[in-house]
Amino acid sequence: MKNIIAANWKMHFDINEAQDVARKMAEIIDTTAIDTIVCANFIHLDRLNTIFQKTNIKLGAQNMYFEEKGAFTGETSPIMLKSVGCKYVILGHSERRHIFKEDDNLINKKTKSAIEHGFIPIVCVGETLDDRNSNKAFHVIENQLKNSLDGIDLRKVVIAYEPVWAIGTGVAADKKTIEEMHNFIRKIATDTPILYGGSVKPSNAEELASIDNVNGFLIGGASLVAEDFKDIIDKFIKTKGV
Ligand code: PGA
Numbered sequence: 304m305k306n307i308i309a310a311n312w313k314m315h316f317d318i319n320e321a322q323d324v325a326r327k328m329a330e331i332i333d334t335t336a337i338d339t340i341v342c343a344n345f346i347h348l349d350r351l352n353t354i355f356q357k358t359n360i361k362l363g364a365q366n367m368y369f370e371e372k373g374a375f376t377g378e379t380s381p382i383m384l385k386s387v388g389c390k391y392v393i394l395g396h397s398e399r400r401h402i403f404k405e406d407d408n409l410i411n412k413k414t415k416s417a418i419e420h421g422f423i424p425i426v427c428v429g430e431t432l433d434d435r436n437s438n439k440a441f442h443v444i445e446n447q448l449k450n451s452l453d454g455i456d457l458r459k460v461v462i463a464y465e466p467v468w469a470i471g472t473g474v475a476a477d478k479k480t481i482e483e484m485h486n487f488i489r490k491i492a493t494d495t496p497i498l499y500g501g502s503v504k505p506s507n508a509e510e511l512a513s514i515d516n517v518n519g520f521l522i523g524g525a526s527l528v529a530e531d532f533k534d535i536i537d538k539f540i541k542t543k544g545v
Pocket of ligand 1: 311469470471472473500501502503521523524525
């Protein structure tokens, strides 16, 4: 199973800041033991493509529309992303689902389009605290997977399990919670890398990497600092022994 560590820079950095962090990453991160991906804002992609060109860091977007072109003001197409060297695209992130009201049906269309255009989509699923407290976590994840990945060859995607209540809080989900959910997802997606996301940082990277069926991380806050991102990558590789 392929291991993947992806940075999700979200809506951070102006072009100069993005360039500085990317240059630092290009200088200090050089591994082929896992796939390293930086998912940056659309504005940054072209510049980052140049910076990462001769490195082992791959480029990803944080969203994508499913149509190739047309009257879709404010949207970004697979053709556009391809032209700036993107290989990956995050789809259905909880911030897209909750703030921008994306549903499984739209995420499904985007995922199909991403695969058709040669991208590897990182499809995110995650339950809210309410879901968890009312014992609906497994049901919610099962439904999100079933609906957003309907009709899709699961060997062509990456799944990221990101409990909404652990994102950006500084407190990751506990080991048992992650282990149970990743084992549950593994039964549905036997050959798909499953990433964990939600407050992954240097201080918990080893513990989280030690969990079975955690095939990598999707990292927000801690990926904004090149040294922290590298530290997490090093700890993951060492703990997994890859
Ligand atoms: P975080 O974000 O690492 O800042 O919690 C993860 C994500 O939303 O992908």
